[in-house]
Amino acid sequence: MTFYVYVDNSNVWIEGMRISAVQKGMATSTTDAMNRRISDQTWTYDFGRLYELICPEGQKIGRSSLFGSRPPANDSIWELARAEGFQVNLFDRNAANREKQVDVAISTQIMEDSYEHMKTGDKVLLVSGDRDYLPTIESLRKRGIPTRVAFWTHATGAELKREPIDFVPLDPAFDFITKK
Template identity: 70%
Template sequence: MTLYVYVDNSNLWIEGMRVSAVRRGMAVDAIEAMNKKITDGSWTYDFGKLYGAICPDDATIGRSALFGSRPPANDSIWELARQEGFDVTVYDRNAANKEKQVDTAISTMILEDSFQHMKDGDRVVLVSGDRDYLPVIESLRRRGIPTTVVFWEHATGRELKEEPVDYMALDSLFDHLTMTRHHTEDQ
């Protein structure tokens, strides 16, 4: 079996910041954090640990792709992702500072890969909880390609947690995925 892994970084990071906010007592629960736009801006995750959690050691990887909005010039996160083996695709935000093109780009790459590279027994691993991916997942299912959705419980559409989709909640892996920052005594 070959895995094809696609990660929506912006959604993963934003919703992870909400989980962190709840854990730090900044919000009562994820719903409050979502409704009041409460996030823990200091939280980030470790790409290598994410990869290890969703891809078994014995798995063959056909592609691992990370998508998101263009980071600031001094942001090293994307280089870390490249070092962990992710194909990185970034897009500029629009004039209103909204992310555009990411969901469509992920969907397009999944479908292109499914026709050009995937074979019987291969599996798509999608790290996003957005219901916009349902048509792609359904197209894959009709052709016999299973999908595993991996995302935060509170931010995953109900339909992505039901058959025929395999679902894995990231919540129990929060501590494992959290990138710790080392501070010196003077900071």
């Protein structure tokens, strides 16, 4: 079995900042943080540790891709991802400074890989909790390619937490992946 890994960097970071805000007492819950637009802007994560968590040693990896918005020049996560063997996919933000194209790019790459490289029994590991991925996951399932979703519990659509999807919450590893 080969794992194909797709990470939505912005979603990991944004939702991690909300969890950190709750832990620091800036908000009473992740829902409160979301509703009041509160986040701990100082929080960041260690990509190497996330990689270690989601891609266990000895597991055969077919492709690893990291997706996100074009970062500032001093953002080192992208070079670290490249060093870990991830393909980096960056997109410009729109005029309103909103992220665009990322979810569609992830789904497109998953589908392309599923037809060009994956075999029955291989597995997709998606690090994002958006319900937008349900059609892609269902298409894979029909062809014998299961999906594991690893993401923050509060930010994962209910449908992505149920069988036949294998949901793995990142929450228990929050301290482990928080950059020190």
